Amino acid sequence: xxxxxxxxxxATAFLLTTCKNLDNADPAPRNTFLKFYxxxxxxxxxxxxxxxxxxxxxxxxxxxxxxxxxxxxILFETDEIGIRIGDYHKYDNITAKSFKPLxxxxxxxxxxxxxDSIIINPNVDQAANVSISSMAVLVLNDDFAETRxxxxxTDKQDLSINHPVKDDYFGGPVNLTENxxxxxxxxxxxGIVNQQNAPEEQMLFGLTQSRDSSxxxxxxxxxxxxxxxxxxxxxxxxxxxxxxxxxxxxxFTSSYLAIPFVQEQSVPINFSQAGETSTQLFLPxxxxxxxxxxFGYGVVGTYSQITDGSKGNIFFLRVAANGTIxxxxxRYFDGIGSFNTATQNKDNSEILDEGKAIxxxxxGGFVLVGTMTTTPQKGNGGKDLFIIKVNAIGDIVWxxxxxxxxxxxxxxxxxxxNGDIIVCGTNTLSGYASVFLMRMDKNxxxxx
Amino acid sequence: MKKFYLILIFVALAWGAxxxxxxxxxxxxxxQSVYDQGRLHELEDLINKALSSTSAAxxxxxxxxxxxxLTLTYIYLEEPGKADETMLKLLQTDNYFKINEAVxxxxxxxxxxxxxxxxxxxxxxxxxxxxxQPNVVNTISAVNDASSKYKYAIGIQFGASxxxxxxxxxxxxxxxTLHGELLYTQHKFELEQKVSRGLNADNVELFQTLxxxxxxxxxxxxxxxxxxxxxxEKLNPYIAGGFSVxxxxxxxxxxxxxxxxxxxxxxxxxxxxxxEKINLSALIATGIxxxxxxxxxxxxxxxxxxxxxxxxxxxxxxxxxxTWGQYYADPVFKLSSLAIQGSYIINxxxxxxxxxxx
Numbered sequence: 001x002x003x004x005x006x007x008x009x010x011a012t013a014f015l016l017t018t019c020k021n022l023d024n025a026d027p028a029p030r031n032t033f034l035k036f037y038x039x040x041x042x043x044x045x046x047x048x049x050x051x052x053x054x055x056x057x058x059x060x061x062x063x064x065x066x067x068x069x070x071x072x073x074i075l076f077e078t079d080e081i082g083i084r085i086g087d088y089h090k091y092d093n094i095t096a097k098s099f100k101p102l103x104x105x106x107x108x109x110x111x112x113x114x115x116d117s118i119i120i121n122p123n124v125d126q127a128a129n130v131s132i133s134s135m136a137v138l139v140l141n142d143d144f145a146e147t148r149x150x151x152x153x154t155d156k157q158d159l160s161i162n163h164p165v166k167d168d169y170f171g172g173p174v175n176l177t178e179n180x181x182x183x184x185x186x187x188x189x190x191g192i193v194n195q196q197n198a199p200e201e202q203m204l205f206g207l208t209q210s211r212d213s214s215x216x217x218x219x220x221x222x223x224x225x226x227x228x229x230x231x232x233x234x235x236x237x238x239x240x241x242x243x244x245x246x247x248x249x250x251x252f253t254s255s256y257l258a259i260p261f262v263q264e265q266s267v268p269i270n271f272s273q274a275g276e277t278s279t280q281l282f283l284p285x286x287x288x289x290x291x292x293x294x295f296g297y298g299v300v301g302t303y304s305q306i307t308d309g310s311k312g313n314i315f316f317l318r319v320a321a322n323g324t325i326x327x328x329x330x331r332y333f334d335g336i337g338s339f340n341t342a343t344q345n346k347d348n349s350e351i352l353d354e355g356k357a358i359x360x361x362x363x364g365g366f367v368l369v370g371t372m373t374t375t376p377q378k379g380n381g382g383k384d385l386f387i388i389k390v391n392a393i394g395d396i397v398w399x400x401x402x403x404x405x406x407x408x409x410x411x412x413x414x415x416x417x418n419g420d421i422i423v424c425g426t427n428t429l430s431g432y433a434s435v436f437l438m439r440m441d442k443n444x445x446x447x448x
Numbered sequence: 449m450k451k452f453y454l455i456l457i458f459v460a461l462a463w464g465a466x467x468x469x470x471x472x473x474x475x476x477x478x479x480q481s482v483y484d485q486g487r488l489h490e491l492e493d494l495i496n497k498a499l500s501s502t503s504a505a506x507x508x509x510x511x512x513x514x515x516x517x518l519t520l521t522y523i524y525l526e527e528p529g530k531a532d533e534t535m536l537k538l539l540q541t542d543n544y545f546k547i548n549e550a551v552x553x554x555x556x557x558x559x560x561x562x563x564x565x566x567x568x569x570x571x572x573x574x575x576x577x578x579x580x581q582p583n584v585v586n587t588i589s590a591v592n593d594a595s596s597k598y599k600y601a602i603g604i605q606f607g608a609s610x611x612x613x614x615x616x617x618x619x620x621x622x623x624x625t626l627h628g629e630l631l632y633t634q635h636k637f638e639l640e641q642k643v644s645r646g647l648n649a650d651n652v653e654l655f656q657t658l659x660x661x662x663x664x665x666x667x668x669x670x671x672x673x674x675x676x677x678x679x680x681e682k683l684n685p686y687i688a689g690g691f692s693v694x695x696x697x698x699x700x701x702x703x704x705x706x707x708x709x710x711x712x713x714x715x716x717x718x719x720x721x722x723x724e725k726i727n728l729s730a731l732i733a734t735g736i737x738x739x740x741x742x743x744x745x746x747x748x749x750x751x752x753x754x755x756x757x758x759x760x761x762x763x764x765x766x767x768x769x770x771t772w773g774q775y776y777a778d779p780v781f782k783l784s785s786l787a788i789q790g791s792y793i794i795n796x797x798x799x800x801x802x803x804x805x806x
Contacts, residue, residue: 023587023594023595023596024584024587025584025585025586025587025779026586026587027586027587027588028586028587028588028761028764028779028780029586029761030588030761030764032765033588033590033765034590034765034771034772034777035589035590035591035592036590036591036775037592038591038643038645038646038656039645039646040645040646040647040648040649040654040710041648063649064649065649083592084592084593088646380768380769380772380773381773402768402772403768403772404768404769404771404772404773404774405717405769405772405773406772406773408772427772429714429773430711430712430713430714431711431712432708432711432712434775446764446765447761447762447763447765448761448762
């Protein structure tokens with residue numbers, strides 16, 4: 001009897017001492033990860049940036065407030081393995097578009113966030129005044145607190161017969177110059193009666209090191225609607241970005257590609273274009289410098305021969321350091337076809353694939369991230385991530401899709417110091433969106 | 449008329465059967481009488497004829513009686529070879545034949561003791577249930593602010609069972625038994641992962657909860673050494689220690705559902721998770737063996753402590769439906785279980801002359 005009792009005690013002790021709580025065990029020693037960050041309400045990713053010791057993620061959330069809703073920007077920090085540090089930092093009345101960490105050496109001093117601040121007033125005469133958008137700039141310190149009043153680029157002119165509709169200003173990408181000043185790209189619509197169909201024009205403005213507005217310039221290059229990619233870069237007093245120009249004003253189903261290359265506070269010195277003599281959807285989403293400045297930039301986006309939105313390919317092309325699109329550098333990737341053939345014809349598309357973000361890699365290549373739409377042949381449901389590693393000339397090194405039953409939509413990609421690839425985006429399941437952050441190794445694997 | 453024929457057939461069959469029994473029984477009585485009269489030389493023919501008779505076949509008890517008489521005969525005729533041969537036949541005829549030291553002649557007892565008369569192994573079938581629980585070695589999570597835990601669930605197990613009694617030195621009883629099984633073992637356990645999503649507009653904390661059950665189907669081979677610490681004819685209690693090797697059939701299957709406060713729940717989904725194919729466990733057990741028929745009924749409680757990892761860090765994110773659809777990443781864990789099992793094992797004999805006995 002004594003022996004049976006002893007046995008039962010030993011067995012019970014074993015069962016009780018087994019680690020059944022996952023949170024009590026040590027984290028697995030690995031670099032790669034996939035993490036989801038959920039909020040009380042749907043949260044969509046806007047951008048990711050590297051910061052000392054980890055990553056900063058920018059997202060947006062719409063929260064209920066007093067029988068209405070409020071737009072909130074969420075900023076949070078993670079360590080190198082995706083564990084969130086601290087709380088979600090929330091900023092009311094702004095829908096963020098981009099941000100930049102203010103880093104001095106290995107010290108994080110704060111952030112600049114650029115977004116839209118929208119005032120809704122349904123009780124106005126002019127339909128165009130129901131929603132008035134201003135560009136908002138937030139400056140945060142290293143405690144994620146706003147250090148000064150927000151900067152607004154807004155229409156301050158009172159409504160009158162001569163000015164019946166307010167101008168709308170929309171935020172865009174932000175970046176820092178070599179001397180620490182900030183440049184912000186945005187668009188605006190002039191306050192005319194039929195504002196919905198007005199062209200969305202481009203504007204740039206600069207912020208001093210103390211984050212005061214220093215200059216502002218509009219670029220009415222063409223009287224068409226522009227859709228800017230999510231990045232802007234400044235180098236040697238020049239500023240470069242990628243944009244799409246709609247063929248038909250106010251209708252973004254057919255467009256061509258342009259690379260404005262302007263001198264700071266001055267006029268364009270280059271305006272390289274692609275697709276301007278043909279009909280297609282040519283929509284850049286991101287432009288990033290190559291690992292070596294001499295090799296210029298890589299651009300990613302969506303190209304579609306047919307403009308009904310049912311099919312499209314991810315495109316990649318290279319831009320020289322002076323802003324000229326390098327002829328013949330364009331490559332096209334299809335979520336089905338590119339798994340079968342190394343070279344994809346730009347007009348052959350089996351499904352709708354969209355290029356969303358790009359980063360240069362230290363080996364001279366680029367990683368492109370986008371989405372592919374699930375078909376019975378391929379995909380896990382909804383939109384899946386479509387990730388392509390290319391070499392310096394755009395040939396495929398590896399290619400992957402991943403995702404679940406919902407929609408997985410990337411917002412940004414960057415390379416970690418050890419060559420790992422970090423992808424940030426939005427995962428939407430049954431109408432509820434969460435932010436994801438994924439760290440793959442340089443081969444696109446999540447195994448180590 | 450028909451009834452009459454049926455009765456006639458029945459009577460004929462009954463008479464025939466009775467005649468056979470009677471005939472062999474008569475032979476036994478006759479042989480005993482001849483033996484008692486000391487006419488030993490007549491017995492060999494008499495008994496062999498009775499044993500080989502097809503018209504009056506003997507039952508097991510009659511065969512045993514005849515063989516015992518024949519063995520005694522050979523002993524007294526000083527024909528040891530034939531005595532051994534007949535004793536072997538006797539033991540093969542009745543595996544459970546026991547001598548009666550108070551009655552049986554000393555020579556017969558001595559001869560009997562030169563034979564292996566105990567069972568050499570036992571085989572049978574086992575059926576039981578187990579409660580399994582992962583032992584997390586390293587956590588890998590796809591979410592933040594989570595409290596996640598495993599809970600045991602009940603699985604079934606069944607298969608074949610075998611015992612090999614071991615005799616050490618001159619110990620009278622078999623105190624040690626080598627025990628082995630080949631089992632289909634179903635391991636199941638539950639997972640609950642609760643993730644805080646922060647406060648809503650009314651300052652109420654919202655959660656997302658994943659509830660799932662993982663099932664695994666294993667082919668396991670536990671091997672243990674049982675120590676019968678109390679020679680109790682009724683219960684024969686024992687303790688045991690050993691190891692178990694498992695081979696996973698297919699993959700682990702996780703059936704899970706995700707609930708979200710103030711948001712739509714995700715429907716139940718079932719998906720495969722990659723698991724290591726081989727699992728090694730250390731086991732301890734205690735049980736009882738009760739004689740029943742030609743074998744034992746065994747009741748055992750067994751704890752298996754997983755030694756090898758059955759999930760790998762490398763495959764933590766392998767199933768995309770699990771990660772992207774349920775926010776589930778596989779931790780690295782070992783699997784332990786507590787099982788209660790009943791079995792019935794039949795004694796298997798192979799009597800033979802022991803060489804080291806004279």
